[in-house]
Amino acid sequence: MPASASEEPVQQPLQLDALGPRGEFRARNRQVVPDVTGAPAAELSLVPPPFVSRAHSALRRAEPAPPDERVRRIAAAAGLFATGTVAGLGVAEYRLLVSRVGGVPLTEVASAVDRIAERLRDIGTGLDRARPAGAVTDWRDPLVRSGRAAHTRRGDVFAVHAAGNHPGTHSLWPEALALGFRVAVRPSRREPFTPHRLVSALRLAGFGNDEIALLPTDHAGADAVLRGADLGLVYGGEDVVRKYGADPTVLLQGPGRSKVLLTADVDWRDHLDTIVDSVAGRGGTGCVNATAVLVEGDPTPLCEALAERFSALPSLPPEHPKAVLPVQPAAGARALAEYVGRRAEGTRPWLGADTVADELGDGSAVLRPAVHQLARADAPQLGAELPFPCVWVAPWTPSDGLTPLRDTLVLTALTHREPLLDRLLADPTIANLYVGDHPTHWMRPGLPHDGYLSDFLMRTKTLIRT
């Protein structure tokens, strides 16, 4: 080996190219994607406006492959995604990057990758479950001769402003591809590796450059990705709800504000694992992680128990095999802690803002769980959702009614009161109801997350032929 140390080539940052209609595009305008210590992990090519325009034009012109072929390709992509070398990255390298950049514990990244693959391998079953029972998908179906509902797309091009909090969010949008949409994904600049890998795998599995595209943009260019599409999916907080809430062509995945309810007929001691898991399981960064726990009776003993359980969780770098808590750059973690401190004013801290940001000394900080006890079920903190295990525990009585339980992505109800369950199930602002010991982040392929995506993407029309 002739090369001396000084002659070793400078290690280039990993390049995440845009994936446009003509293939990979390396922009001059590239954003550094840092890991949790602030060290550069990759450079993401940001595409300019005319690139987005032309990508949409190509997507719109493309003919979708037949349905069976689409499902076959997605299943093949699932295998590549979870086990293969894609865009130069083996799965172990990819998982490590997601963990080091997104701050999600490595074990959870590995688990999420497997769940994504599981869901994509069987995407056809999920779509069948989501279709109205009476609807057919092809005019050739013999049932059409006597008149049937047909399930058809509400457009041709679907755009996604993807989330960066957890890789699992990327298991949803491929359903649009399976339904015959051409799809443009704008990755989150916080964690672009997962959509880059998934789009690359879908292309390797047979989807054309004009059927699936990855269009990273800066903040100013993001609108164009949605604008060129017929329908869009946007993840975000209240700011995004304000911006797109009135647009019927945009499906919002807004705040989750998932909750756990315990009524007086159950003993919280029997359900502590479920509550702890709901708050902090799966890395604790999801919209399906519980933001609030409502307890009929005195919440103090539960708060004490939660604080004890959470205190025992270790502060570790995200790639450590025993890591369970999310990690962020120290400056951002401190800002979050300070925010929690301000937001928590007037509440009783069991694990307060002072212990949230636990610096690891390498520029990163573990986001340790926060537990705050609220005096009333209508305290304003109840919906304060943050990207780490941060739970607000409040007393609840039947006289408080359903109001504190509303606007909830997942409600885990630990109760035997059947009339209450009837009302919770009927409430349109509670998106999912889990009765009994199921953590709020429980999910299975074929079951809706916030309604079926196809409820938004598809429509039925009457079809009859002679």
Add this chain to the structure above:
Amino acid sequence: MTSNTSNTWEILDLPPGVRPDPDEYIKAAMEWHFGPDTGSPYWLERAKSLDFDPRTEITSLAALVRFPNVASELRTVRAEDLIPRGYGENPDVRGVFESGGTTGAPKRVVLHGDWRRRLLHWTGEQLDAHGFPRGANWLGIVPSGPHIVGEFFRGSATTHGRHGFTIDLDPRWVKRLISGGRGGEADDYAEHVVDQAADVLRSQDIGILTVTPPILDRIARRDELVELINDKVRAIRWGGTQLDPDSRQVYRTEIFPDTVFSGNYGSTMILGFAGERPGLGDDDPCVFDTLSPYVTFSVVDPETMRPVPYGERGRVVASHVSKSFLLPNNLERDLATRVEPLDGGPGDSVADIAPVSRFENEDVVEGVY
């Protein structure tokens, strides 16, 4: 210099295409603009509050930095007061034009025939160098007024081309809609502009398109128009706002691969524009050269107002010194990379123009995404 013979001003009236010695030129221009019989009422009055005598102390292009930036005074000066007395009773005024008005009330300048001819001659040479065919019909999707771009569009269209077709554009109205939260109406207006342009492109033999980047982006969203342009249009000249390097690359290589694509960096306050350097390669930044020494740029550190090194970024300071108009040392809003001028000419060339950037908001927003 005390005599006002025509010979004295010869250097100010050199034929188009002949470039004077910069310092000799500046000396003569100071005599003209600050001579009691030749200067404009505005500058003769303004000179009283200067702490130097331009006729004796501004003897080189570099010395223009001693002037204060008076651009904001052009918001209120009477147009008549900007006309040099040396032009006599019947100056060849071609129009009064205004800046964009983005940073306050618009500023006004007066365009004279001699400067118009000089700039058009220079830009004609540049168009030839870029490969714009002569004798083609031009379509301009630019403001007809009050900005100067419309006047120069008509000039180039009818001297370098044959007929000039125009679609008007009112950027001030667009800015007002957007700042008022009426983005949807701004979209409708822009689409209305593109619809009108589409009609001209379909029905007329358009060989040259002059357009702003935001309108070009909208054109590129319509397959029909991309095909029409690739079919008919031989050259596109863009300007008015900036175009990022990636967009420029995508237009040049992917969307309009067989069309000449050339930019202008214009400003009403320099009474014209700088032009893209002909012959740049795909990997070169987009460099703009000025018609020096009449228009000169300097790229400076805004804190110290000193030039940054070549290849570094700074704010653009623009000076216009012609017989018809003097506006030295005007700090523009734009950032640019400082580039060596062609042939060692005076002033700087500039590349990768961009508006002064703002920092992204780092406040905590509730939510998990």
